[in-house]
Structure formats: C-alpha cells, structure tokens
C-alpha cells in the first residue's frame with residue numbers, strides 16, 4: 047500500500063534521512079522504531095507532504111506522492127496523528143473532531159461525517175463524556191485519543207502515528223495501543239513511529255529500526271522483540287556488563 | 294674420468310620412447326647406451342649419446358625434462374665372473390650402486406657397463422686402484 | 437520461509453521493494469559493524485546510501501573466498517560474539533579456514549529455508565530422511581537435519597559410518613529420502629549392487645543431490661538404478677547454506693531463495709553483469725543474515741538465468757547450474773578444495789613450489805578423490821625412480837594428513853594444462 051524507496055531528506059545542509067526504504071502492505075500494522083533524532087518524524091512528514099522537498103520515491107496505492115500538497119495526500123487516504131498531538135485547546139472536543147473531517151465537509155459529505163463522529167465517540171467513550179469540553183482541559187491520554195479520533199475523521203485507509211505514547215502513563219499507553227489493535231482489526235492499515243519500542247512491537251506485525259537516518263534492521267515484530275541488538279539499544283535491557291569484544 | 298648421461302622423464306604411454314628416438318635421430322644424435330626404468334605411470338630414460346649438449350637442447354626444445362648426470366663407464370672383462378669382480382669390489386668398500394646398464398657397442402672386445410654410484414668419486418678411485426679401466430667421456434661418445 | 441509483509445509469491449515490484457529494503461539494511465549494518473566492508477566501500481569511494489536501487493549493487497566491491505580466510509577468525513562478523521550461538525568452519529583458501537557465525541535468528545532462518553527446499557521436493561512428516569554426506573560437509577548435515585525436523589520428518593543425521601553401515605541403515609530403517617552428493621550417490625549405488633541389494637527392497641523414493649552439479653545423464657542413470665526421483669539443491673559451504681537454490685517439481689532449473697539472497701550473474705573475467713540469459717559466475721548478497729553478511733560474494737559457480745516463469749507458480753527466479761567453475765576450486769564429494777590451498781600443502785611437502793600443477797576430481801581405486809597432476813620440471817626431476825616415487829608419496833601423504841583428502845599424485849611430462857584449473861573432470 048505504502049512504498050518508500052530511497053528517501054532522502056535534508057534540513058538545510060543536514061541530511062536527516064539517508065536513502066530509506068520502507069513498505070506497508072494493506073491491513074498491516076508496522077512499527078518504525080529508533081532513538082531520538084533518528085529521523086522517524088521526518089519520514090512521516092515526508093509522506094504527509096509536510097516537508098518542502100525530499101528525494102526518492104513515495105508511492106501510495108501504486109501512485110507517486112511527489113509534489114502533492116498535504117490536503118491532496120489526505121484526500122488519497124493518508125492521515126497522521128502528529129507528534130505532541132497538536133489539538134486545538136480552545137475548541138471543544140467535538141469541534142476538534144470535525145476539523146479532522148474538514149475536507150469531507152467541504153465536499154458536503156455531512157451525513158458521512160456525522161456517522162463517523164458517532165463512531166469516534168463509540169470508540170472513545172471518554173470523548174463522548176467530554177464532547178463539549180474544551181480540548182485543553184483533557185488529560186494527556188484523552189488528548190491523544192482525541193488526536194487519533196481527529197485523524198480518523200478524515201476516513202483514512204492508512205493511519206500514521208508519531209509517538210502516541212509520549213508522556214503518557216503505562217496504563218494509558220496500553221489503552222491507546224489496544225485501540226490501535228481494534229482499529230487494525232477493522233482493516234485499517236497503520237504505521238506507528240515509536241521510541242517505546244516494546245509497546246509498539248507488541249502490537250505490530252512487522253517493525254523497522256532506523257538509526258541516524260539509515261535503516262539498519264527490519265523483520266517480524268516478534269523477532270525484533272527477541273533480537274539482542276534491539277533489546278540492547280531500544281528495549282532498555284542493560285547488557286553493558288557483558289563482554290563487547292569481537293575477537 | 295666421469296662420463297655424461299642424460300636422463301629424460303617420460304610418461305608411461307605409447308610412443309614416447311619412439312618420440313625421443315625420432316627427435317635425436319632428426320638432429321643426428323646417436324644413442325650409444327640406453328636404459329629405461331619405469332613404474333606403471335612414468336619412466337626415466339637414461340642415455341649416453343655422441344652429442345650430449347645437442348641432445349639435451351633438442352629434447353628440451355621439444356618439451357622434455359632433461360637432466361645431465363655423471364656416470365662411470367667401466368670396462369668389464371668379457372669372461373665369466375667379470376661383472377661379479379667389479380660388484381664385489383664395490384660392495385666390499387660399501388659403495389652403493391643406484392643403477393647400472395650395459396653399453397651397446399663397446400670399442401675393443403670387452404663389455405662396458407654404465408654405473409651410477411652413490412659416491413661417484415670414491416667409487417672411481419677404488420676401481421682405478423684396482424686396475425679397472427674407466428672409459429673417458431670422449432672415448433664413449435666420440436666414436 | 438515466507439517473507440513477513442509480502443505474499444508467498446510476490447510480483448516483481450513487491451519483490452524488488454523487499455529486496456531493496458533488505459539490501460540497504462544489510463549494507464548499513466555491514467558498513468557500520470564490519471571494518472572490512474567499511475574499508476572496501478571507502479576504497480571505492482562508496483557510501484551505502486549510494487545504493488538507491490538494486491542495480492546500484494554493481495557499484496560495490498566483490499567479496500572473495502580469500503577475504504574470508506584473511507579475516508580469520510571473526511573479522512567479518514557483524515554482531516558481537518555474545519549474540520553468536522553457533523560457529524562453523526569451512527576449509528578456506530590457503531592456510532586459514534573460513535569461519536562463519538550465526539545468531540539464533542540466523543539459525544531459525546536457515547531452518548526455514550532448508551525446510552522450504554525439502555518441502556518443494558515433497559519431503560513431509562511421513563518421511564525418514566538419511567543424511568549421507570562427506571564429513572567435510574558436516575555443517576550442511578546440521579542444516580538438513582534442522583530443516584527436515586521443521587517438516588517433522590524423521591531424521592537420521594550425518595554420522596561417519598562406513599558405506600556398508602550406511603547401506604544397512606538405508607535398508608533396515610526404511611529410509612525414504614537420502615540427501616547426498618552426486619559422487620557419494622554413485623558410491624552408494626555401486627555398493628548396493630555389489631552387495632546384491634535390489635533397489636526394490638528399499639523404501640527409498642527421493643534422492644536429493646547437494647554439493648555439486650550433476651549432468652542430466654548421470655542423474656538419469658542413478659535415478660534409474662535406484663528407482664527414485666532426484667532433486668538438486670545448490671548451496672555454499674562458507675555459510676551452512678545447503679538450500680540457497682532448490683528444484684521444484686517442474687525440475688527445470690533451481691529456484692533461488694532470492695528473498696534472502698540477492699543473486700547476480702557476472703562475467704567472471706570482467707566482473708561486469710552477464711548479458712540476460714548468458715552464462716556467468718553466480719554472485720550472492722545476503723539480505724537477511726545478521727551475524728555473517730556477505731556482500732557480492734563470488735561463488736565461483738557457473739550459472740545462467742532461466743527467463744520464463746516456472747510452471748509451479750513460484751516467482752523466485754530460476755537458474756541453471758553448470759558443471760564448470762569459474763575459479764580455482766575442485767569439488768570432491770561436495771567438499772570444495774581450493775587450488776591455492778592444495779598448492780600450499782604440496783609446496784610444503786616438496787620444499788619448493790612446483791611450476792605447474794593441475795587438480796581434478798578423480799578416483800583412487802574405487803574412492804573418489806583428488807587427482808593431482810604435477811608437471812615435471814628440473815627441480816622435481818631425478819634420474820632415480822625411487823626419488824620420484826618419494827615425491828609422489830610425500831605429496832599424497834601430506835594431502836591426506838593436512839586436508840583429509842585421498843589424493844593420487846601423477847607426474848606429467850612437461851607442462852600440464854594449468855590454464856583451466858579446477859574443472860570437474862573425471863580422469864580416465
């Protein structure tokens with residue numbers, strides 16, 4: 047469904063992605079993990095058309111996304127839950143959700159939007175409780191749910207999430223990730239970027255490991271969870287007491 | 294005092310011996326004495342010829358591996374026990390014979406045997422002291 | 437071993453996406469973790485990020501067998517030793533052997549690959565599989581054992597039993613599948629006939645050839661004598677990879693496991709890609725291996741692509757595996773013997789390096805072995821037979837002692853054809 051080949055992104059003279067290739071098939075939940083500054087967000091932004099320029103090839107459903115503006119990409123069926131949620135605090139929860147369907151509203155799909163709004167409120171009952179509250183009054187976890195709900199309101203076929211677990215308590219993270227698993231069961235394709243490798247790989251089918259702008263590993267999520275290198279670098283297991291030499 | 298022999302390596306297959314003979318004859322080299330030692334796979338052909346250097350060169354040119362070896366050509370009385378006398382003498386002095394063979398048409402009536410000893414000089418000294426005649430190189434090949 | 441995220445038989449676009457991803461990851465890891473690869477890339481002024489497509493692989497330097505020996509023992513490992521769970525040794529080029537390591541995941545992967553190849557030959561849980569390989573192929577023996585166990589077949593692992601005992605096992609244990617090399621199969625066949633065992637008394641139905649290519653005629657003869665179906669597997673001894681390419685039921689060439697190994701065919705003299713359909717040297721790059729990545733490894737094996745899609749439906753590309761080799765290697769019962777390595781031992785035994793030497797797969801008595809033709813020259817030559825016989829004995833003894841190879845040394849007049857060493861020729 048999503049095919050990225052040889053993606054290179056620059057911030058001024060600095061290369062943030064050095065020829066990265068990645069793919070997500072229909073119905074998959076794929077995790078992209080990596081340390082701070084590895085380039086994970088940069089990759090998602092390139093897919094969503096948020097970077098002024100990039101090199102390489104990004105295809106969605108076999109068609110290139112080169113040169114498309116963000117709304118056009120959303121229209122193709124790609125939505126993102128950005129890093130730090132980026133909800134609009136002064137607006138109500140409902141209005142925030144409706145914003146996610148902005149394009150559809152313009153296309154006068156009011157019935158569809160209303161229907162999906164109900165769906166979101168079913169998916170996240172806590173949002174129904176606080177539907178008329180200002181989004182700024184929500185807890186971190188609730189804000190994250192709102193951000194996911196808002197992205198889903200665009201009715202995407204591919205959902206991108208940038209560090210949904212950031213700053214959340216483990217229990218809340220579990221709840222958000224459970225929701226993702228549910229969504230995935232409905233046929234939604236998901237690419238999730240995470241520093242919390244453990245949580246992401248536990249729900250993912252496959253995973254990729256990005257290291258300073260370069261892809262160094264990929265495989266089944268269950269394998270990556272068992273991978274010694276992944277464990278050392280991303281799963282917080284301390285192996286430093288072991289001998290590091292190589293003969 | 295020592296005579297010169299050339300040895301040639303040949304694979305044990307048909308026609309090799311004839312090939313050597315043909316090459317030598319084409320170069321007007323005459324074979325004076327010849328011995329072939331062989332195994333199932335290969336053989337060593339040993340020759341005394343009238344033109345040793347030329348023989349060696351033409352054989353080498355034809356791809357053969359050739360070596361020159363010093364041997365002793367010893368005159369053996371053409372009578373019963375003639376060879377035995379020589380062998381006894383050497384044996385008594387502890388000289389070993391690596392190989393020996395007969396010379397084809399010796400000058401004079403007596404037989405001539407070609408010997409390769411493990412200690413060439415000692416052996417020749419011994420034979421001479423016992424009045425055995427050892428043919429000079431020219432005497433052998435010059436005929 | 438299906439690839440996660442990709443269908444069992446992906447179309448060419450999906451295949452190339454998968455291959456490119458795995459290739460780039462492999463290059464990045466190798467460059468980061470293996471000084472040898474980093475140095476080789478830098479020497480060519482190449483960064484892994486310059487490989488933006490599969491076709492860019494051609495810009496990268498080759499890895500040759502000698503590099504494996506030069507980096508003895510652990511120099512080419514891409515993970516710390518504590519991640520390694522198995523270490524294999526294969527006879528290398530020259531004095532040092534080549535050592536390869538495997539992480540637990542690498543072993544899983546191999547098990548899956550071998551199982552896939554065996555399954556393509558119809559092996560299943562009902563089979564009793566006997567592994568009859570030269571002890572020099574012990575690491576393949578383990579690979580086959582693991583792969584067959586994955587399919588829940590009953591495995592009789594590789595043991596150093598004499599031929600007679602192997603025959604007893606074959607008959608009494610009702611072996612249905614034998615994995616062996618073509619030359620060992622021939623020995624087995626002759627042995628059975630010599631003992632008057634009728635192939636009809638055997639449960640044997642499948643014979644899998646590994647280790648060396650086999651001609652169609654030889655194959656027909658063995659298949660006919662033993663009343664079996666035969667299958668060919670291609671592998672490398674440097675990695676315990678007995679099933680890098682395998683035959684399917686169509687028996688038209690071998691499917692390459694290109695989801696785990698990226699194949700190239702090059703002109704062995706120029707190093708350039710061979711024209712489509714043209715014969716050349718097989719070059720392999722590992723795509724999923726963790727501990728011991730190989731980048732553009734020159735196999736020395738001569739192959740050509742089969743262009744048409746296979747009737748079995750697999751989309752893995754197919755090759756024909758040819759008899760000749762492109763390097764100085766002789767294959768004796770599947771064990772690769774390198775010219776340089778044999779020469780090193782011959783030189784040591786002689787006390788000097790012979791000017792000319794030719795190596796062939798041959799026979800000593802009824803045993804398959806190495807035939808060494810030493811070209812006669814003035815250094816070796818003696819006018820005394822016993823000296824020459826000593827040369828033969830010394831060399832034969834050195835080879836059996838140092839390499840475990842039964843050798844027959846023959847002395848040749850003058851120059852032997854060294855120009856085309858290593859061809860698999862059976863001496864008269």
Ligand SMILES: Nc1ncnc2c1ncn2[C@@H]1O[C@H](COP(=O)(O)OP(=O)(O)OP(=O)(O)O)[C@@H](O)[C@H]1O
Nearest residue numbers: 057060062080081082083084085086087088089241
């Ligand atoms: N707007 C920008 N201007 C300049 N450099 C940037 C910009 N955004 C990101 N970078 C740099 O690009 C690199 C990749 O950043 P990116 O945000 O994609 O990483 P990340 O993997 O998402 O990290 P994190 O886990 O911290 O979110 C980093 O070195 C970062 O400093």
Ligand SMILES: [Mg+2]
Nearest residue numbers: 086087088129
């Ligand atoms: Mg980020």
Ligand SMILES: [Zn+2]
Nearest residue numbers: 684686746748
């Ligand atoms: Zn097929």
